[in-house]
Amino acid sequence: MWAIEAKQLTKSFGKHKVVKGIDLQVKTGEIVGFLGRNGAGKSTFINMLTGIMEPSSGSYALLGVQNANDAIKRQVGVMPDYSSLYGSMTAMKHLSYLAAVSGKTVSREWCIEVLKLVGLEEHANKKAAKFSFGMKKKLALALAIIHDPQLIFLDEPTSGLDAESVIHIHQLIQQLHQQGKTIFMTSHNLDEVEKICSRIAIMKDGSIKRVGSMEELRAYYQSTITVTIKHSSIRSTDLSIIQQWLQQVGESLEMEKSHFTIQVESEQKIAEIIRALGTYKIDIYRVDVEEPSLEEIFLEE
Amino acid sequence: MFYNWLRKKKGGGMMFAISKREFFESFKGVKSIIIIAIFLMTAYFSTKFSDWLLFMNIDFTSQETELIHTFAISVLILVFGMLFTMGLSHDVMNREIHERTVRFLVTRTSRVSIIMGKFLGVVLFWFTCLLTSFLIISIFAHQFDVITFLQSLSLLVYYCACTLLLSVLISKPGFSMFLSMIIGIAFPIFNGWVFFTTNAWISWLKYLLPFYYVNDQDYRFMVIFLLAGVLLFIALKVFKRREC
Numbered sequence: 001m002w003a004i005e006a007k008q009l010t011k012s013f014g015k016h017k018v019v020k021g022i023d024l025q026v027k028t029g030e031i032v033g034f035l036g037r038n039g040a041g042k043s044t045f046i047n048m049l050t051g052i053m054e055p056s057s058g059s060y061a062l063l064g065v066q067n068a069n070d071a072i073k074r075q076v077g078v079m080p081d082y083s084s085l086y087g088s089m090t091a092m093k094h095l096s097y098l099a100a101v102s103g104k105t106v107s108r109e110w111c112i113e114v115l116k117l118v119g120l121e122e123h124a125n126k127k128a129a130k131f132s133f134g135m136k137k138k139l140a141l142a143l144a145i146i147h148d149p150q151l152i153f154l155d156e157p158t159s160g161l162d163a164e165s166v167i168h169i170h171q172l173i174q175q176l177h178q179q180g181k182t183i184f185m186t187s188h189n190l191d192e193v194e195k196i197c198s199r200i201a202i203m204k205d206g207s208i209k210r211v212g213s214m215e216e217l218r219a220y221y222q223s224t225i226t227v228t229i230k231h232s233s234i235r236s237t238d239l240s241i242i243q244q245w246l247q248q249v250g251e252s253l254e255m256e257k258s259h260f261t262i263q264v265e266s267e268q269k270i271a272e273i274i275r276a277l278g279t280y281k282i283d284i285y286r287v288d289v290e291e292p293s294l295e296e297i298f299l300e301e
Numbered sequence: 302m303f304y305n306w307l308r309k310k311k312g313g314g315m316m317f318a319i320s321k322r323e324f325f326e327s328f329k330g331v332k333s334i335i336i337i338a339i340f341l342m343t344a345y346f347s348t349k350f351s352d353w354l355l356f357m358n359i360d361f362t363s364q365e366t367e368l369i370h371t372f373a374i375s376v377l378i379l380v381f382g383m384l385f386t387m388g389l390s391h392d393v394m395n396r397e398i399h400e401r402t403v404r405f406l407v408t409r410t411s412r413v414s415i416i417m418g419k420f421l422g423v424v425l426f427w428f429t430c431l432l433t434s435f436l437i438i439s440i441f442a443h444q445f446d447v448i449t450f451l452q453s454l455s456l457l458v459y460y461c462a463c464t465l466l467l468s469v470l471i472s473k474p475g476f477s478m479f480l481s482m483i484i485g486i487a488f489p490i491f492n493g494w495v496f497f498t499t500n501a502w503i504s505w506l507k508y509l510l511p512f513y514y515v516n517d518q519d520y521r522f523m524v525i526f527l528l529a530g531v532l533l534f535i536a537l538k539v540f541k542r543r544e545c
Contacts, residue, residue: 050408052545070315070411078408084401088329100318102409143405 001064003028003151003182004049008058011044018044020206021058026184026199028063028150031177033197034186041206042186043081046153049184050078063151074103077149079140081156081186087129091120091139094128095146102147111146117175118142119168134161141169145176152176154185158192170196224251227270230259230286231277238280249273259286315410316418323422324429327389336385337430340377344434347373348441364518370442371449374434378453379512384485386460387467390423391481394468394540403545416537420465427457452515455525459511462532463488469536469543 004026011019019041026032036042047053049060051068065072085094092111099106115121118138123131131139137160144152157173158166166189173183173196187193193200194214201211210217227250234242246253249272250264264270267289274284327333351369355361361369368375394416397403406415431453439445467484471477495506496513507513511528514521 052404052407054542054544070414073409073411076408078404080401080404080408084404086402097318097322098405098409101315101406103314147409 001028002026002061003030003063004032004184005061005064006045006049006058007060009045009048009055009060010057011041011048011053012056018206019048019055022206022208024201024208024211026182028182029177029180030199031173031183031185031197033193033200034184034203035188035190035193035200036186036203038188040203042203043155045203046081046155046184046186050076050080050153052080070103074147075150077144077147077152079144079152079154079157085128085131085136085139088127090125090127091115091131091142092124094139094143098143099146104147106146114142114146117145117172119165134165137161138165138169141172149181151182152184154183156186156188158187158189166192224263224265225267225270226252226261226263226290227273228259228261228286228288228290229273229277229284230288232283232285233257234280234282242277242280242282245276246273316414316421319406319410319415319418320420320422320425323393323419324425327423327426332389333426336389339381339385340374340430340434341437343373343377344437347371348438352441368446368449368518370438370444371435371446371453374431374438375449375453378431378456379515380489381485382456383460383463383488384482386423386427386457387464387481387485389426390461390464391468391477392474393419393423393465394536395472395477396474398472398543398545399474401545407545412541413537416465416469416533416540420461420533423461423464424458427461428454431457448518448520452522455522455529456511456515459525459529459532462529462536466532466536466539469539472543 002025004024006022006024008021008023009019010017010021022045034042034045044053048055049062051073059066062068062072063075068076086097089097092108092115095111095114096106096108099111112121112124115124118141120135120138120142123135128136128139137157141154141157144154154173158169161169170192173185177183177196185193185197197214199211199213200217202209202217210220212220243253243255246255246260246262249269250262252261252263254261262273264273270287270289274287277284328337348370351372354369355366392399394403397406403415431450435445435450435453463484464481467477467480471480492507492510492512495503495510496516498504509528511525514524
C-alpha cells in the first residue's frame with residue numbers, strides 16, 4: 001500500500017499553474033525528502049495533500065484512501081510551513097486541544113513526553129505568544145506528532161533552528177522512522193535531506209524532475225556529462241545526419257547554429273564526437289564539459 | 302446530554318473540541334463581559350420594572366401581562382442582537398484564516414466539523430446568556446415563558462449564522478469588524494422597515510428575514526432555524542472553497 005499516491009495533481013491560481021500534474025508514490029515507512037527552490041511549488045503540493053488547499057485537478061490518496069476523510073486525517077500529522085500558533089494558549093493547551101480536534105484524548109503525561117521529544121518540556125505552561133521562532137517550530141512539530149499519526153508531513157522542519165535543535169529534530173525524525181512512520185518532508189538543507197531521507201524528489205517549476213534514492217540520483221547525474229561544443233557552420237546536407245548520429249551517442253541534444261549541447265555517459269564519447277565532427281570537416285573552437293556537483297543536482301534541476 | 306451525544310457521534314469529538322474552545326473563548330474579553338452584563342441587568346431591572354407596573358394596577362390585557370416580564374429582553378435581542386453577536390464573533394473564522402491557525406484544524410478534521418464546531422460554540426454562548434437571563438426573569442415572574450425564550454433563541458441562532466457567514470466571506474478581521482458594526486445597526490432598521498412597509502416590491506423580503514416569524518406567540522419561529530440553516534450551508538460552501 002502506498003502511503004501517498006498523487007495522480008496528475010495540479011494547482012492553478014488563475015492562469016498560473018503552480019503545480020503541474022504531479023505523479024508521485026511514497027511507500028509506507030519511507031522518509032521522502034522534497035527539494036526545490038523557493039516558489040517551485042513544494043508547499044502548494046503538500047498543502048493539497050494535507051487538505052489546506054483543494055487541487056485544481058488530479059487526485060490523491062493517503063494511506064490507501066482517496067479524498068482524506070476524518071478517519072484518515074486522524075492518521076496524518078502535519079507541520080505546516082508557516083506556523084502561527086494560538087498566542088493565548090500554552091504549549092500544553094495546544095497539544096491537548098489539537099489532539100482533541102484530531103479525535104484523540106491525550107493524557108498530561110503523554111503531552112509532557114511529546115514536549116520532551118522536541119525539547120520544550122520546560123516551557124509546557126508558557127503561552128505561545130512568548131515563544132521564539134525556534135520554539136514555535138518545535139511546538140508545531142510536537143503538534144504534528146501528538147496524536148501518534150502514521151503519516152507525517154513536515155514542511156521545512158528545521159529552518160530557522162539552531163544547530164543543536166537541528167540535530168535533536170533529526171534524531172526525532174529518525175526515531176519516528178524506526179517506529180514505522182512514513183515521513184514526507186521538504187527542506188532547503190541538502191545535508192539534512194541526504195542524511196535523513198531514503199528517497200528524494202526534486203521539484204522545479206511545478207513538476208517533479210527526478211525521484212530516487214541519493215545513490216540513484218548521484219549515479220544518474222554523475223553518469224552523464226554535459227558537453228557543449230562550439231563549432232564552425234555545418235553544411236545543411238550534413239546537418240540531419242550529424243543530428244541523428246549525436247542522438248544515438250548521447251541524450252538531451254540541443255542544437256544551435258554555432259554550438260550544441262549533449263549529455264554523454266563517458267569521456268570517451270566526447271572524443272568520439274570530436275572525431276566524427278572532424279570527418280565532416282567541422283572545426284571545433286571550444287569544448288565545455290560540465291560535471292554536476294551535489295549542490296547542482298538540486299539547485300540546477 | 303447534547304454534548305455527550307455529539308461526542309459519541311462519528312466526527313463529533315472533533316466538533317465538540319472546537320465548539321468547547323469557542324464557547325469558553327467567547328467569555329473572554331471586555332466586550333463579552335459588557336454584553337453579558339447588559340443581558341443580566343436588562344433581565345433583572347425589566348422584571349423589577351414590570352412588577353412595579355403590575356403593582357400600579359395599570360390596565361394591561363392578559364397577553365400583555367403575560368409578556369411584560371420578557372418584553373425588554375425581547376426588544377434587546379430584536380434591536381441589538383445582531384450588533385452584539387456580530388461585534389463579539391465577527392472574527393470567529395477569519396481570525397483563524399488570517400493568522401493561519403486554521404491550518405492546524407483543516408489538516409485534522411473536516412471543514413464541516415470546523416464550521417459546525419465554531420457555530421455550536423457561539424450559539425452555546427448565546428444560549429447560556431439567554432437562559433441565564435430568562436432564569437432571572439422566571440425567579441421574579443414565577444413563570445418561564447418558553448415560547449418567547451425559543452423565539453429569542455431562534456433569532457440569536459439566525460444572528461450567529463449571519464456572523465459566521467460574514468466571517469467566512471470577509472477574510473480580514475479588521476474589515477469584518479467594520480462591516481459587523483454597519484450590519485448590526487442597519488439590520489434591525491431594514492428588517493423593521495421591510496416588515497412594516499406596504500410596498501409590494503419590498504414587503505416580500507420579510508419572508509426571508511426573521512422578524513416576521515416572531516411577530517406572534519406561535520411556532521412560526523421554527524422557520525428562522527431553517528433560514529439559519531440555509532446561511533450555515535452557504536458559509537460551509539464558501540469555506541470549502543477557501544484557501545487556508
